[in-house]
Amino acid sequence: MSRFSIGVDLGGTNLRVAAVDESGTLIEKISTNTQVALGRGAVLDEMCRIIQSLAARFNSRGPLAGVGIGVPGIIDMESGMLRESPNLPGWANYPVQQEIERRLGTSITLENDANAAAFGEHWLGAGQTVDSLCMLTLGTGVGGGIVLDNQIWHGMTGMAGEAGHINVEPNGHPCGCGSHGCIEQYASATAIKRMAMEAITSGKAPQLALAMKADPEFSAKAIYNFAVQGDEPARKIFEDVGRRLGIVVGGLVNLLNLPMYVIGGGVSSAWDAFAPAMLRELQARSFVYAATNSDEHASHKTIVTRALLGTDAGLFGAARLPLLAPEAIAKEARPA
Amino acid sequence: MSRFSIGVDLGGTNLRVAAVDESGTLIEKISTNTQVALGRGAVLDEMCRIIQSLAARFNSRGPLAGVGIGVPGIIDMESGMLRESPNLPGWANYPVQQEIERRLGTSITLENDANAAAFGEHWLGAGQTVDSLCMLTLGTGVGGGIVLDNQIWHGMTGMAGEAGHINVEPNGHPCGCGSHGCIEQYASATAIKRMAMEAITSGKAPQLALAMKADPEFSAKAIYNFAVQGDEPARKIFEDVGRRLGIVVGGLVNLLNLPMYVIGGGVSSAWDAFAPAMLRELQARSFVYAATNSDEHASHKTIVTRALLGTDAGLFGAARLPLLAPEAIAKEARPA
Numbered sequence: 279m280s281r282f283s284i285g286v287d288l289g290g291t292n293l294r295v296a297a298v299d300e301s302g303t304l305i306e307k308i309s310t311n312t313q314v315a316l317g318r319g320a321v322l323d324e325m326c327r328i329i330q331s332l333a334a335r336f337n338s339r340g341p342l343a344g345v346g347i348g349v350p351g352i353i354d355m356e357s358g359m360l361r362e363s364p365n366l367p368g369w370a371n372y373p374v375q376q377e378i379e380r381r382l383g384t385s386i387t388l389e390n391d392a393n394a395a396a397f398g399e400h401w402l403g404a405g406q407t408v409d410s411l412c413m414l415t416l417g418t419g420v421g422g423g424i425v426l427d428n429q430i431w432h433g434m435t436g437m438a439g440e441a442g443h444i445n446v447e448p449n450g451h452p453c454g455c456g457s458h459g460c461i462e463q464y465a466s467a468t469a470i471k472r473m474a475m476e477a478i479t480s481g482k483a484p485q486l487a488l489a490m491k492a493d494p495e496f497s498a499k500a501i502y503n504f505a506v507q508g509d510e511p512a513r514k515i516f517e518d519v520g521r522r523l524g525i526v527v528g529g530l531v532n533l534l535n536l537p538m539y540v541i542g543g544g545v546s547s548a549w550d551a552f553a554p555a556m557l558r559e560l561q562a563r564s565f566v567y568a569a570t571n572s573d574e575h576a577s578h579k580t581i582v583t584r585a586l587l588g589t590d591a592g593l594f595g596a597a598r599l600p601l602l603a604p605e606a607i608a609k610e611a612r613p614a
Numbered sequence: 615m616s617r618f619s620i621g622v623d624l625g626g627t628n629l630r631v632a633a634v635d636e637s638g639t640l641i642e643k644i645s646t647n648t649q650v651a652l653g654r655g656a657v658l659d660e661m662c663r664i665i666q667s668l669a670a671r672f673n674s675r676g677p678l679a680g681v682g683i684g685v686p687g688i689i690d691m692e693s694g695m696l697r698e699s700p701n702l703p704g705w706a707n708y709p710v711q712q713e714i715e716r717r718l719g720t721s722i723t724l725e726n727d728a729n730a731a732a733f734g735e736h737w738l739g740a741g742q743t744v745d746s747l748c749m750l751t752l753g754t755g756v757g758g759g760i761v762l763d764n765q766i767w768h769g770m771t772g773m774a775g776e777a778g779h780i781n782v783e784p785n786g787h788p789c790g791c792g793s794h795g796c797i798e799q800y801a802s803a804t805a806i807k808r809m810a811m812e813a814i815t816s817g818k819a820p821q822l823a824l825a826m827k828a829d830p831e832f833s834a835k836a837i838y839n840f841a842v843q844g845d846e847p848a849r850k851i852f853e854d855v856g857r858r859l860g861i862v863v864g865g866l867v868n869l870l871n872l873p874m875y876v877i878g879g880g881v882s883s884a885w886d887a888f889a890p891a892m893l894r895e896l897q898a899r900s901f902v903y904a905a906t907n908s909d910e911h912a913s914h915k916t917i918v919t920r921a922l923l924g925t926d927a928g929l930f931g932a933a934r935l936p937l938l939a940p941e942a943i944a945k946e947a948r949p950a
Contacts, residue, residue: 447784532773580770
């Protein structure tokens with residue numbers, strides 16, 4: 279009998295829970311809204327109820343390897359505390375791991391959602407053929423996750439992978455993290471909307487201005503549609519996104535020399551609008567990228583590519599965690 | 615009998631060779647000029663002559679574990695080729711490893727000089743207490759090296775660690791690597807001299823202008839001396855160095871969450887002139903730095919510190935390579 283595990287992607291908007299078998303086959307997936315307004319206790323109650331119902335439903339299938347949970351924000355791996363989480367207001371300094379384990383009566387594996395997404399893409403998505411990768415998740419914010427030698431790189435306290443807060447403009451737009459000019463301020467859906475607003479305010483984007491008048495909530499996707507239709511101000515926004523991403527990914531290539539960099543999250547659907555500028559910038563900015571992608575290195579190219587699993591990356595990555603847990607635990611228990 | 619090894623730091627100016635025992639004790643060190651003008655063959659002949667004389671002299675002491683050689687530039691680990699090396703003109707695409715091994719009649723371990731320096735500081739310097747670190751070597755250029763879980767992180771082709779070519783000013787000063795605004799252009803000795811020249815040209819640095827008239831070759835060290843004596847334009851240059859370093863190290867902290875970042879190389883002697891601005895910037899820019907250095911994390915602080923081994927870091931790091939070689943070879947031989 280094949281083992282299975284339960285993965286959870288606990289987002290600020292959606293709560294998704296899946297049962298996945300060892301080979302990565304999805305057994306069942308349950309999606310619901312995250313009722314953040316009801317408070318963190320209620321959200322965890324609902325989540326644990328779904329986990330337990332899935333566990334009970336499939337317990338004849340094989341042993342449950344465990345539960346892996348991806349949450350947005352900064353997790354302190356040692357204490358299982360959520361230190362900061364812009365998408366889960368009121369959850370800062372909440373002992374998430376302990377609260378979940380108390381409800382389930384069993385230990386779980388907690389992970390940052392962007393790390394889980396990177397791990398998911400490594401398992402079943404774009405990164406199946408490489409042993410190391412770095413993924414940027416372009417959503418409301420910009421998350422990041424690093425997989426080195428087939429394991430998530432956690433760093434000293436589990437806070438590694440925050441590539442969204444690499445600087446790309448020293449005196450740039452203020453960022454929620456306290457800095458200015460983080461890539462999150464230039465390549466997230468939020469940033470794309472802000473840049474559109476700036477273009478509208480400057481009077482340089484008449485089509486976007488009309489669209490916003492018709493729908494004040496207009497989205498990054500709407501701006502992308504204008505870009506695809508050739509609207510110059512919209513096109514420029516995505517070109518800027520690409521240029522900024524190229525600078526940051528170029529730095530990652532020079533620093534880490536990984537075989538693959540994966541761009542995921544909702545904004546990655548606009549790949550054709552920003553990727554040409556990104557790849558151009560990479561070639562010009564990163565001599566490691568240029569060297570590895572020259573003819574002599576045909577077998578060791580640096581690949582920069584789109585994520586393949588869409589919104590399921592984090593769910594699959596979370597489900598993978600308990601399947602590998604003994605190894606991960608051994609790694610953490612090792613003396614410093 | 616304790617094993618010993620021979621480490622080499624082959625620089626564009628100095629050629630240094632040392633015999634070091636397993637415990638890290640220096641047995642003997644030989645320093646000479648690198649006669650680059652005589653051509654690469656002559657340089658390697660001289661280097662191999664010194665290696666062989668040291669090996670013969672101490673062969674009664676114990677078995678020679680091997681020879682480790684640090685060279686400046688980008689090394690392709692698989693082929694042992696030096697791909698680019700600004701400090702060794704004419705050595706690009708030279709099969710350095712093969713040429714040395716032919717002369718010595720034995721295999722050697724080749725390493726980028728900044729990686730070797732990081733490995734040396736990890737063994738015997740600032741990083742003895744941590745299992746992972748990233749080191750920036752601020753010299754003529756800015757080199758970088760990453761040690762993860764007690765091993766040099768080489769990346770896919772051995773080109774990892776090029777932190778000197780992380781961007782800090784998107785449209786900044788052109789860099790030898792082809793990009794613009796790399797940290798190398800704002801924190802190297804070369805950059806400090808350029809910034810002094812810019813201040814002189816703008817008419818804003820009368821003291822520096824007089825000094826340069828007296829000594830057209832005036833060095834980063836001379837500029838540092840002015841800064842220490844309170845010369846405002848000189849002080850501002852080092853404050854800018856610190857600010858730029860803070861932005862880049864802040865990005866490294868957010869990305870890698872390592873326990874330690876080491877600043878070495880000649881410019882690190884000016885620590886007191888640039889470090890306050892660097893640490894201020896780090897605190898403001900990197901929420902991972904701020905979080906780990908808050909009171910709750912007393913046992914897991916992010917340490918940013920000066921290198922301790924001075925110019926010997928690379929020499930010791932190179933000597934350590936053959937002492938660990940079996941493990942390193944096993945790691946490289948592992949299928950991708």
